[in-house]
Amino acid sequence: MQGKATPDRRMLDAAVFCRGLVEDGTVYAFLADHRLELFQEEEFADLFPSGRGRPSIPAVLVCSVMVLQALEGLSDRDAIRQLRTRIDWKVACGLALDDPGFDFTVLTYWRTRLRRSERPQRIFDAVRSVVEATGVLAKKTRRALDSTILDDAVATQDTVTQLISAIRKVRRAVPEAALVSLSTATDEGGKPVIEWSDQSARDAIVTGLVHDAEAVLAAAQESPSSELAADTIGLLALVAGQDVEPGETPGSWKIAKKVAKDRVISTVDVEARRGRESTAVRTDGFKAHLASEPDTGIVTAVKITPANAPRRTDRRRADGGRAGRPRGPRRLRLRIGDDTQRPRGAPPPPRHQAAPVPLRPPWRLRP
Numbered sequence: 001m002q003g004k005a006t007p008d009r010r011m012l013d014a015a016v017f018c019r020g021l022v023e024d025g026t027v028y029a030f031l032a033d034h035r036l037e038l039f040q041e042e043e044f045a046d047l048f049p050s051g052r053g054r055p056s057i058p059a060v061l062v063c064s065v066m067v068l069q070a071l072e073g074l075s076d077r078d079a080i081r082q083l084r085t086r087i088d089w090k091v092a093c094g095l096a097l098d099d100p101g102f103d104f105t106v107l108t109y110w111r112t113r114l115r116r117s118e119r120p121q122r123i124f125d126a127v128r129s130v131v132e133a134t135g136v137l138a139k140k141t142r143r144a145l146d147s148t149i150l151d152d153a154v155a156t157q158d159t160v161t162q163l164i165s166a167i168r169k170v171r172r173a174v175p176e177a178a179l180v181s182l183s184t185a186t187d188e189g190g191k192p193v194i195e196w197s198d199q200s201a202r203d204a205i206v207t208g209l210v211h212d213a214e215a216v217l218a219a220a221q222e223s224p225s226s227e228l229a230a231d232t233i234g235l236l237a238l239v240a241g242q243d244v245e246p247g248e249t250p251g252s253w254k255i256a257k258k259v260a261k262d263r264v265i266s267t268v269d270v271e272a273r274r275g276r277e278s279t280a281v282r283t284d285g286f287k288a289h290l291a292s293e294p295d296t297g298i299v300t301a302v303k304i305t306p307a308n309a310p311r312r313t314d315r316r317r318a319d320g321g322r323a324g325r326p327r328g329p330r331r332l333r334l335r336i337g338d339d340t341q342r343p344r345g346a347p348p349p350p351r352h353q354a355a356p357v358p359l360r361p362p363w364r365l366r367p
Contacts (some may be wrong), residue, residue: 001048001051001052001053001054001055001056001081002041002044002045002047002048002055002056002059003048003056003057003058003059004024004055004058005011005036005040005054005060005061005094006058007040010096010099011096011312012096012097012098013090013094013096013097013199014090014094014095014096015032015091015094015096017097018087018090018091018097019032019091021088021091022087022092022301024106024276025136025295025296026058026296027067027068027071027092027296027297027298028068028088028089028091028092029051029092030136030296030298031064031067031092031093032092032094034090034130035060035063035064035092035093035094037130037164038059038063038126038127038130039059039063039123039126040175041059041060043122043126044059044063044119044122045058045116046117047110047117053190057102057106057110057283060094061093061095061102062106062107062110063123064080064092064093064094064109065080065083065089065093066084066107066110066111066123067123067127068083068089068092068093069107069236070299071297072119075269076105076108079104079107080101080102080103080104080107083095083101084099084100092201098222103135106229109111116233117231124299127298127299128300131298131300135294137296137300140293140295142294143291143294143300144291144292144293144294145290145291145292146287146289146290147287147288147289147290147346148166148287148288149275149277149283149285149286149287149288149302149307150285150286150287150288150307150311151283151284151285152266152269152272152282152284152285153285154266154268154269155266155267156265156266156274156284157256157265157266157267158210159206159239159243159244160191160192160206161191161206161264162243162264162267163185163209163210163211163212163213163239163240164185164186164189164190164191164209165189165207165267166188166213166232166235166239166240166267167182167185167209167212167213167216167236167350168181168185168189168291169232169235169236169267170216170217170220170229170232171187171216173225173228173314174219174220174223174225174226174229174230174232175223175228176219176220176222176223176225177216177219177220177223179219180193180212180215180216180219182212182215182216183208183211183212183355184205184208184209184211185209185212185213187207192205197303203253203254206244206254207247207251207252207253209240209245210240210253212235213236213237213239213240214265215238216235217233217236217240218231221233221242226263233347235264235267235270238264239264239267241265242260242264243255243256243260243263244256247266251276262306262308264286268282271286271306272284272285272286272306273285273306273307273308274285274307274308275287275306275307275309280284281344282332283307285307286304286305286306286307286309287304287305287307287309288302289301289302289303289304289307290302290303290304291307302338
């Protein structure tokens with residue numbers, strides 16, 4: 001059942017004794033003053049539909065810890081250690097000075113329930129609504145923008161594996177497609193045993209899989225249940241055409257030598273993409289874009305995009321499209337004159353005394 005926070009203050013309440021030590025304008029002070037408005041109990045009632053069992057940790061306490069944990073980038077164990085020992089955390093979360101906190105596994109338990117709920121971003125939505133209502137960021141127009149790579153847990157699949165997997169999915173979802181006889185693919189899965197170094201053998205396998213995919217797609221499109229399995233059928237059509245091209249003979253197919261734009265890398269997670277973390281490091285997954293106010297640390301916008309999103313649009317994605325194009329580095333003009341020899345703190349000389357001087361290579365010294 002859902003636990004509720006008690007409004008009564010304790011004898012060693014951290015906010016009573018140490019609220020003045022927490023600097024105003026920080027996330028800690030913001031939570032200390034507005035956490036009860038941010039995380040109301042009725043907003044989390046759907047996470048605990050049963051009224052039986054032991055009461056949970058109050059939502060206002062757990063959500064406050066999650067916000068501070070994300071702010072400082074801590075693990076669950078480190079976050080609970082900070083809650084137990086740091087005064088600013090206790091003030092922000094409304095605990096007493098001698099409160100030991102709770103077990104770190106509670107954070108995992110709450111994240112799982114939030115992720116499975118209909119509103120997994122409710123904590124961020126609550127913080128954003130209170131920020132707009134209180135006007136904390138009314139005169140703060142600066143934003144710190146950043147992006148990072150999120151590795152996906154699925155394995156990258158090659159063309160043959162994707163075709164076999166997509167065909168199996170359609171045959172399980174559409175009864176009429178399961179009646180189609182297959183020449184190369186099987187319902188058991190697994191790649192065929194061939195000599196993969198033989199180009200003709202690889203082309204024969206790809207040709208047979210493409211023909212199987214075409215037959216399964218034709219049967220699935222004529223089925224009455226095609227609308228219910230539209231996503232699965234569309235995935236097979238996409239996989240069957242993104243990595244292959246016509247072969248040397250009519251009706252034959254082979255793996256294309258070019259990479260398709262916005263290529264699907266796995267039939268398990270169709271939204272994951274292959275991207276580059278640097279010129280030498282490639283990764284599969286997504287990009288997380290974040291915008292925050294640098295003085296308070298309050299996150300103002302977040303967005304998740306595929307890993308192959310262009311870098312030039314990262315700033316616009318993180319700030320909801322409001323950020324302008326990133327400017328390149330300024331071109332510095334070298335000046336040689338009295339300006340480089342003036343004492344520290346002295347005003348710069350007039351511009352006519354620091355005129356640009358062309359730089360020439362030194363004379364070659366001869367013995």
